[in-house]
Amino acid sequence: MAEVGKGVNAGKLASNVQKRLTRAQEKVMQKLGKADETKDTAFEEQVANFNKQMNEGTKLQKDLKAYLLAVKTMHECSKRLHDCLAEMYDPEWFGKEEVDSIAEDTDLLWQDFHEKLLDNAVISMDAYLAQFPDIKARIAKRERKLVDFDSARHHFASVQKGKKKDEAKIAKPLALVEKAAPVWAQGILTAHQIAQTNLTRNQAEEDLGRAQKVFEEINYDLQEELPTLWNSRVGLYVNTFRSVSGLEETFHRDMGKLNQNLSDIMTKLEEQRVAKKGVTTASTGKSDDAANHNQETSDAPKSPSKPREVPPVSRPPRPASSQEVKPDKIINLFEDAEVSDSNTTTQPEQNEAPTVTNGSSDTELPPSVLFKVKTMHDYSATDSDELDLKAGDIVLVLPFANPDEADDGWLMGVKESHWLQNKNLLAKGVFPENFTQKL
Numbered sequence: 221m222a223e224v225g226k227g228v229n230a231g232k233l234a235s236n237v238q239k240r241l242t243r244a245q246e247k248v249m250q251k252l253g254k255a256d257e258t259k260d261t262a263f264e265e266q267v268a269n270f271n272k273q274m275n276e277g278t279k280l281q282k283d284l285k286a287y288l289l290a291v292k293t294m295h296e297c298s299k300r301l302h303d304c305l306a307e308m309y310d311p312e313w314f315g316k317e318e319v320d321s322i323a324e325d326t327d328l329l330w331q332d333f334h335e336k337l338l339d340n341a342v343i344s345m346d347a348y349l350a351q352f353p354d355i356k357a358r359i360a361k362r363e364r365k366l367v368d369f370d371s372a373r374h375h376f377a378s379v380q381k382g383k384k385k386d387e388a389k390i391a392k393p394l395a396l397v398e399k400a401a402p403v404w405a406q407g408i409l410t411a412h413q414i415a416q417t418n419l420t421r422n423q424a425e426e427d428l429g430r431a432q433k434v435f436e437e438i439n440y441d442l443q444e445e446l447p448t449l450w451n452s453r454v455g456l457y458v459n460t461f462r463s464v465s466g467l468e469e470t471f472h473r474d475m476g477k478l479n480q481n482l483s484d485i486m487t488k489l490e491e492q493r494v495a496k497k498g499v500t501t502a503s504t505g506k507s508d509d510a511a512n513h514n515q516e517t518s519d520a521p522k523s524p525s526k527p528r529e530v531p532p533v534s535r536p537p538r539p540a541s542s543q544e545v546k547p548d549k550i551i552n553l554f555e556d557a558e559v560s561d562s563n564t565t566t567q568p569e570q571n572e573a574p575t576v577t578n579g580s581s582d583t584e585l586p587p588s589v590l591f592k593v594k595t596m597h598d599y600s601a602t603d604s605d606e607l608d609l610k611a612g613d614i615v616l617v618l619p620f621a622n623p624d625e626a627d628d629g630w631l632m633g634v635k636e637s638h639w640l641q642n643k644n645l646l647a648k649g650v651f652p653e654n655f656t657q658k659l
Contacts, residue, residue, distance in 0.1 A: 243364060246371040255374055258366055263439070266446040267359060273453050274352045280460070281345045287464075288337055295330035302326060314492050315485035322482050329478070333471040340463040348456050355445065362442060365435040372424070372431040379424040531599070531652050586645065589616045592636065593656035607635065607649035615656065618648060629653050 249255035302323035309319055595613040607615070614636040620626045627650075634648040 239368070242371050243367045246367050246374070249374075250370070255370070258370055260439075263443065263446075266443070266450070269450045270352075270355065270359070270446055273450055274349075274356070277345070277349050277352070277453070277456075280457075281342075281349055284342050284345055284460075288334065288342055291330070291334050291337060295327075295334060298330055299327055314489045318485055319482065322478050322485075326475070326478055329471065329474055333467060336467050337464065340467065341460050345456075345460060348452075351449070355442070355449065358438060358442060362435070362438045365431070365438055369428075369431040369435040372428040376421075376424040376428045379421050531655075585616065585639070588618055588645065590619060591617050592659040593617055593631070593633070593653075594659055595651075595656050597655045599651060599655045601649070605649050607633065607651040609635075609651055609655065613637070614659070615651065616645075618645065631656070 246255065250257045306320060306323060309316055593615050595609045595611055595615065598611050599607075599609040601608040609615070615631075615633040616636055616639060617631050617633045620632050626632070629652060630650045631653050632648060632650050634645050638647045639645065
């Protein structure tokens with residue numbers, strides 16, 4: 221039995237080798253133009269569409285898997301981020317349980333999104349592409365069978381042509397044969413030639429019919445399948461991207477709700493922190509104004525290396541501290557109003573005790589304010605630590621953090637408008653005293 225099997229295998233191998241040689245010879249003859257080749261333009265267009273469809277599907281499959289990997293990576297990063305928040309979140313803080321619950325729901329949401337993408341997009345894409353290798357192999361087989369069919373067709377045509385020549389020879393026997401062979405021998409020879417020619421022709425005809433049948437069966441099936449496969453790509457694209465977009469919409473909507481809840485918890489936590497801080501500040505007797513005062517005094521501008529020059533005033537200066545007020549009432553040249561001599565005071569020294577008086581606003585002022593002055597002339601700052609003033613501005617005068625930094629004829633202060641709007645003394649600066657009048 222082993223010998224028989226070996227013989228069968230050897231015979232099949234020899235037959236396959238012979239087919240390859242015949243096909244190779246046929247292709248060479250076709251390329252040289254010595255043999256015609258069966259062409260099917262419509263089928264060639266279908267094959268071109270098939271190759272395009274397979275390439276596009278392969279690229280889409282690759283991109284979907286890359287997207288799925290990115291979702292998995294984002295899931296892992298999100299989980300680590302929430303784990304970090306859970307580790308830092310003190311148990312007594314507001315919303316501790318809610319924060320832990322949001323972290324769990326977020327993890328489940330990412331996991332569900334990943335699984336549904338895998339089931340509704342990637343797996344269906346894999347199933348779609350699984351049919352292409354088989355069809356591709358059948359297309360290649362059809363091409364081989366077409367070569368076999370052309371080869372059998374050319375062989376049969378060659379046999380037909382040879383038969384006509386043999387019949388012509390048989391019709392006119394050689395003179396030599398006629399003389400040497402008897403009549404009965406000449407009949408046998410003629411019959412043998414006719415039988416041999418018919419046998420070769422019949423064999424060629426059978427080979428042609430068999431090759432044609434095999435080719436037509438494969439060709440028919442592919443002619444039916446390729447157009448259907450080409451049209452199926454539309455449904456695949458629709459289902460794939462509809463699934464992905466729908467899953468994304470649901471995922472981001474649910475994730476948005478969780479993120480909003482987490483944001484609300486963080487906001488309430490901050491509000492509680494601020495409220496608690498306010499209670500603590502009130503119990504210790506400290507105010508934000510004092511804190512601002514400490515900050516602004518620590519950030520007081522440095523005195524210049526040279527004494528700052530007091531800019532001259534083009535209009536008459538205010539009365540000096542040593543002048544005596546002669547009339548009972550004097551006319552204020554800058555305000556066009558009468559003021560009593562009791563309201564005319566001298567400029568206090570920098571180190572005098574705070575003497576805050578009522579100015580343009582009854583708003584409670586921080587204790588660091590010494591007094592108020594009113595700007596009588598416009599002053600354009602010439603340095604970064606100076607105030608830019610307009611006539612009529614009210615300035616809250618502040619002490620210098622370091623008395624050595626004070627220049628003669630200059631005061632430190634902040635505009636009252638800034639204090640009323642921001643409730644801090646950060647926007648302070650120096651300004652010339654002779655441009656102002658004390659209130």
